[in-house]
Structures are given as structure tokens and as C-alpha cells.
Amino acid sequence: EKLSVLDFVDRPDSAVQPVKPLPIEVTPFKxxxxxxxxxxxxxxxRNVDEFAVDLEHNQYRSxxxxxxxxxxxTRTEDFIIDTLRLRVQIGHISE
Structure with a gap:
């Protein structure tokens, strides 16, 4: 159901060239x-073509x-999201 609203980029893998990330010293962080x-x-x-996501979780007693x-x-910025603080809002942000 949720995946039906996504638009995937249709391009051949051969057209994609690896891009080295910016040095950590010059990459903005929020x-x-x-x-x-x-x-x-x-x-x-919503305004970038690609981004990377990593999740950290705790499964102790769960x-x-x-x-x-x-x-x-993204290619130009890094973000850390406090999902514990935003746990109620985070699922509704795409609305």
C-alpha cells in the first residue's frame, strides 16, 4: 500500500558512476x-535523487x-534523527 506512492528511477545500472563522498570535515551535519x-x-x-539510510535499534526484551x-x-549533507523523541510524528511525515 505505501509503496504504491513511490516513483522509482528507471535507469540502467551501467549509466551510474560511483561518486566518492565528501570528506567528513566539510560535510554539513544536522x-x-x-x-x-x-x-x-x-x-x-523530496528534492534529491538518492539518499542512504541506516537504522540503529535495540531489541533487548522485545x-x-x-x-x-x-x-x-545525501550527497552533500548528513542527518541524525532522534527516532525516540519523534516516534509519534515520524510515521506521518509523508502526509
């Missing part, structure tokens, strides 16, 4: 801890686990 920052991040992500931290990187 900690996202509130709804305003989360909305700003959503706008930025079968499903709990996502504690989300890391997102």
Missing part, C-alpha cells in the same frame, strides 16, 4: 530532534525491537 526539523528534512529528501536512531546521508 541533528533532527523536533517536528520542524523533521519536516525540513522531508522537504530536502521481539520487534525499537528503532532508536536513524542516519540519513
Amino acid at each position: 541533528l533532527v530532534e523536533d517536528l520542524k526539523g523533521l519536516k525540513q528534512l522531508a522537504i530536502k529528501l 521481539f520487534q525491537g525499537l528503532t532508536c536512531l536513524m542516519q540519513i546521508s
Whole structure:
């Protein structure tokens, strides 16, 4: 159901050239801890062709686990999202 709203880029793999990331010293970083920052991040992500996501979770005393931290990187910026603080809002940000 949720995947039906996604538009995937249709391009051959041979056309994609690997791009080295910027050095960490010059890559802007933002900690996202509130709804305003989360909305700003959503706008930025809608305007890029690609981004990387990494999730950190804790499954101690839980079968499903709990996502504690989300890391997102674009070609030019890095973001850390406090998913514990934003747990109620984070699922509705695409609306």
C-alpha cells in the first residue's frame, strides 16, 4: 500500500558512476530532534535523487525491537534523527 506512492528511477545500472563522498570535515551535519526539523528534512529528501539510510535499534526484551536512531546521508549533507523523541510524528511525515 505505501509503496504504491513511490516513483522509482528507471535507469540502467551501467549509466551510474560511483561518486566518492565528501570528506567528513566539510560535510554539513544536522541533528533532527523536533517536528520542524523533521519536516525540513522531508522537504530536502523530496528534492534529491538518492539518499542512504541506516537504522540503529535495540531489541533487548522485545521481539520487534525499537528503532532508536536513524542516519540519513545525501550527497552533500548528513542527518541524525532522534527516532525516540519523534516516534509519534515520524510515521506521518509523508502526509
